[in-house]
Every structure is written in C-alpha cells, then in structure tokens.
Amino acid sequence: MINAEEGVFFLTGKDFTNAGAASSSLKGVLEKRGVPQDIIRRTAIAAFEAEMNVIIYAVAGMMKYRISNTEISVTIQDMGQGIPNIDLAMTEGYSTAPDYIREMGFGSGMGLPNIKKSTDHFVINSMVGEGTTLEFTIRLANGDKERA
Amino acid sequence: MNLQEIVNRLSLDVKTPGLDLNREVTGGYVSDLLSDVMGNSSGGNIWITLQIHLNIVAVASLKGLAGIILVNNRRPDEDTLKRAVAENIPVMTSALPTFELVGRLYALGLRCR
Amino acid sequence: MNLAEILSILNARMLTDHVPLQKAVESAYCADLMSDVLSFSVTNSLLVTGLTNAQVIRTAEMAAIEVIIFIQGKSPDSQTIKLAEEKRIPLLVTDLSMFDTCGKLYERGLRSQFHHLNQAPIITVRAQSL
Numbered sequence: 001m002i003n004a005e006e007g008v009f010f011l012t013g014k015d016f017t018n019a020g021a022a023s024s025s026l027k028g029v030l031e032k033r034g035v036p037q038d039i040i041r042r043t044a045i046a047a048f049e050a051e052m053n054v055i056i057y058a059v060a061g062m063m064k065y066r067i068s069n070t071e072i073s074v075t076i077q078d079m080g081q082g083i084p085n086i087d088l089a090m091t092e093g094y095s096t097a098p099d100y101i102r103e104m105g106f107g108s109g110m111g112l113p114n115i116k117k118s119t120d121h122f123v124i125n126s127m128v129g130e131g132t133t134l135e136f137t138i139r140l141a142n143g144d145k146e147r148a
Numbered sequence: 149m150n151l152q153e154i155v156n157r158l159s160l161d162v163k164t165p166g167l168d169l170n171r172e173v174t175g176g177y178v179s180d181l182l183s184d185v186m187g188n189s190s191g192g193n194i195w196i197t198l199q200i201h202l203n204i205v206a207v208a209s210l211k212g213l214a215g216i217i218l219v220n221n222r223r224p225d226e227d228t229l230k231r232a233v234a235e236n237i238p239v240m241t242s243a244l245p246t247f248e249l250v251g252r253l254y255a256l257g258l259r260c261r
Numbered sequence: 262m263n264l265a266e267i268l269s270i271l272n273a274r275m276l277t278d279h280v281p282l283q284k285a286v287e288s289a290y291c292a293d294l295m296s297d298v299l300s301f302s303v304t305n306s307l308l309v310t311g312l313t314n315a316q317v318i319r320t321a322e323m324a325a326i327e328v329i330i331f332i333q334g335k336s337p338d339s340q341t342i343k344l345a346e347e348k349r350i351p352l353l354v355t356d357l358s359m360f361d362t363c364g365k366l367y368e369r370g371l372r373s374q375f376h377h378l379n380q381a382p383i384i385t386v387r388a389q390s391l
C-alpha cells in the first residue's frame with residue numbers, strides 16, 4: 001500500500017506562459033503513482049479548467065492536492081473578484097471572459113460544467129471581492145465508474 | 149450549392165423561422181474565433197462553429213455569410229436568434245461535432261477557397 | 262490513420278522532432294475552444310485547431326490528445342514547440358483551411374468518436390454573496 005501524499009502549487013493571475021503547469025505537475029504525480037489513465041485524465045481536466053479560471057479571473061491562487069488510497073482531492077483557492085451568481089456561472093455557455101481571452105480559445109463558459117462532470121464530488125464557494133474556492137474529489141477505490 | 153439542400157441532406161435543425169433558405173452557399177468556413185471569421189471568411193460562406201456568443205450574428209451579417217451551423221447541439225439564446233432573424237442570417241444546429249459535420253459538407257462538394 | 266498518411270493527405274509538415282511516422286490516431290476532433298476539447302476527451306485522437314498558443318498543448322496533454330494539426334500555415338513559436346516535444350505530442354502544420362483539412366481526413370476514413378463526460382452523481386453548490 002502506498003502512503004497518502006499531498007502538495008501545493010502556486011498560481012499567478014494573467015501568467016499565461018505558465019498556465020497549466022500546476023495541472024501538468026499534478027498529472028505527473030498521478031502517473032508516478034500508477035493511477036489509472038482514465039482517472040488521471042478526469043483529474044487533469046478538472047484541475048486545468050480550475051487553474052485557467054484562476055489565471056484568467058483572479059489575482060493569485062493556489063492548488064492543493066491530497067492523494068490517499070481511496071481518492072484524489074484537489075482544492076483551488078484564489079484571491080480575486082469572486083463570482084456574484086454561482087448558478088449562472090455554472091450554466092453551460094455563460095462566460096464573462098473578455099475578447100482577448102476568447103481569442104486564446106477560452107471563454108466558452110464550459111469550464112465549471114466540465115469540472116462538475118469529470119469529478120465525483122464538487123463544491124464551489126465564492127465571496128465577491130475576496131475570492132473563490134473550488135474543491136473536488138475523484139474516487140480511486142473500487143466502485144469507480146467507467147467513464148469516457 | 150443551395151442552403152436548403154444542405155439543410156435537407158444533413159438534417160439540420162433550423163432555429164430561425166421564416167427566413168428564406170434558398171440562397172447560394174459559396175463554400176464553408178470553420179472557426180470558433182470571431183476575429184478569424186471577420187478576417188478570413190468570404191461572402192456566401194456557411195460558417196460552422198460551436199461559438200454561441202451573441203456577436204456571431206453580427207459577424208455573419210457584416211461578412212455577408214450564407215448562414216451559421218452550430219455543432220455539438222450548442223443552443224444559442226433567444227436574443228441571438230431574434231437578432232439572427234432580424235439580420236436575415238439563418239442559424240441551424242446539428243448534434244454532430246465539427247469534424248463530422250465538415251466531413252459531410254465536404255463530401256457534398258463544399259470547399260473552403 | 263498514421264502520421265505518414267496524414268502528412269501526405271494534407272501535404273503537411275512536421276514541426277516536432279523524433280516522431281515515429283507509423284504512430285496512428287483513431288479519432289479526430291476539430292475546435293478552437295479548449296473547454297470544448299476537454300469536455301469531449303477521447304483518447305488517442307487528433308486535434309485540428311486554428312490556435313497555436315501554449316494552452317493548446319496543455320489542453321492536449323490534459324485530454325490525452327496525441328497529435329495536433331495547425332491549419333492555414335500557422336505555426337506556434339519555438340517555446341511552444343519545445344513544450345510539445347517535452348510532452349511527446351507531435352505537431353503538424355498544413356497550408357489548407359480548417360474546412361478542407363477536416364474534409365480531406367474525413368474523406369480518407371477518419372472519424373470523430375465522441376462521448377461527453379458523464380454527469381457527476383453528487384453536486385454541492387453553495388453561494389455566498391456580500
């Protein structure tokens with residue numbers, strides 16, 4: 001049995017050069033542990049969407065992860081503008097991304113819905129003017145559903 | 149090629165009631181980036197995209213495009229459709245992803261430049 | 262369909278080094294919006310895109326996309342190519358339009374195998390506003 005392990009990555013708003021580096025490192029950690037490919041992909045997709053949101057909408061943030069024998073849990077916390085209406089933000093297609101973000105291939109309003117769909121448990125908390133915190137978990141133990 | 153014929157052959161779902169689909173389609177243009185379509189599409193092209201931003205209609209109208217096909221079952225909101233009807237830009241939807249839809253349009257003989 | 266075939270069908274060039282030309286893809290996907298690519302996550306697939314920034318490579322990495330084709334002769338900068346080489350994602354560029362690129366690959370038998378991500382069973386949403 002492998003021990004639980006945890007770590008943290010720091011994220012800087014508008015740092016598009018390194019955008020995705022934290023999710024990439026997390027993916028590397030999971031690969032090293034021999035986590036099944038499908039679970040790695042779901043975790044990487046959710047982490048990357050959350051990371052991009054911090055880069056695009058917040059000033060700074062961090063991604064913390066904890067991997068046990070039964071699940072992967074990731075918390076992405078940022079300091080930033082926050083989300084005034086979470087139901088609206090969770091709606092597919094809803095986005096406040098400015099034009100230059102759209103031209104980069106983001107801002108289609110699919111990120112949060114993608115996180116919800118690729119994880120087993122997802123909590124989002126936000127305080128306008130302060131920041132946003134996302135927590136998601138993906139189960140590792142048997143009972144894992146087969147997913148696309 | 150005629151837009152009505154494309155709609156029939158690919159079983160597209162027309163979202164803009166009352167617009168005449170008897171119009172000539174000169175070619176296809178695929179992009180999800182408004183600036184790219186503004187810069188590079190040609191008049192009479194049918195635009196294939198998953199972008200549902202309100203401004204797609206404005207772009208299509210400015211460039212004189214033959215219509216917009218939204219893929220992956222992407223649903224534009226009511227405002228976008230109203231504007232499309234007002235600007236005489238037919239909007240159609242398909243459940244297919246871009247690659248599949250374009251493949252079929254290409255097989256019908258449509259090209260991009 | 263393998264890379265050698267794709268290169269010849271599209272008259273494309275390889276931008277990354279050390280790529281085995283017999284490497285094959287089973288499915289293709291075409292988009293400029295990265296969240297869309299992520300939501301359709303299909304393994305062993307090819308991405309046709311008009312964007313050339315580093316986030317495209319990151320998206321491919323996360324979604325387990327194996328090959329990227331850029332269109333209309335658009336190549337990414339050398340740093341982005343280096344990132345792709347690190348991640349072992351072959352990059353190709355063709356002078357064809359996105360439309361003709363998809364059309365020609367489809368004509369030669371390539372398809373999109375697509376499935377959306379499933380719905381998660383438990384969702385908790387709590388909003389806090391001022």
Ligand SMILES: Nc1ncnc2c1ncn2[C@@H]1O[C@H](COP(=O)(O)OP(=O)(O)OP(=O)(O)O)[C@@H](O)[C@H]1O
Binds near residue numbers: 082083097112113296
């Ligand atoms: N960390 C955050 N801080 C502030 N606002 C956020 C944050 N994350 C999301 N939002 C808000 O929620 C909206 C929806 O987010 P979501 O990730 O679903 O879509 P998007 O980022 O706009 O586009 P995509 O993710 O498809 O590229 C955003 O446009 C933004 O207004």
Ligand SMILES: [Mg+2]
Binds near residue numbers: 052107111112
């Ligand atoms: Mg997002």
